Amino acid sequence: MKTLLIIGMHRSGTSAVARIVNMLGFNLGPSESMGEPSSDNPKGFWEQLPVRNLNDFLLRSVGATWDNPHSFAVDNLTERTRFNFFRLADRFVSRLRGDAPWAIKDPRLSLTMDAWRPLLQEPAVLFVYRNPIEVAGSLQARNN
Secondary structure: OOEEEEEOOOOOOHHHHHHHHHHOOOEOOOHHHEOOOEOOEOOOOOOEHHHHHHHHHHHHHOOOEOOEOOOOOHHHOOHHHHHHHHHHHHHHHHHHOOOOOEEEEOOOHHHHHHHHHHHOOOOEEEEOOOOHHHHHHHHHHHHO
């Protein structure tokens, strides 16, 4: 295994798992493009802003968002969207390819993973599960 995708719903513990994976030796990408901690996640999200931005780009291209995915599917993307995504995502992935093992984490990957797969060599997927009622309660507290 050279690449690990950390997926799971927002507020499910993906940030904690990403940090543990990082402490075990996985490269999470350049520190300068790592998202900053916030009041709702003071120990950090441990995700790359380019990955988050690319995932948001894919979702927005079909009128979806992380919290309203409208049955997002890669098959619904236009050729132009796929081309632009592939070009930008490949640039990001190319910077990490030499640093094995490496991982990317973004809860949006649960929706967009199929768009990323062609860029990755046999990625392993680590799915983080938290009771959906607890996730909903955490999202309610964070997002009202």
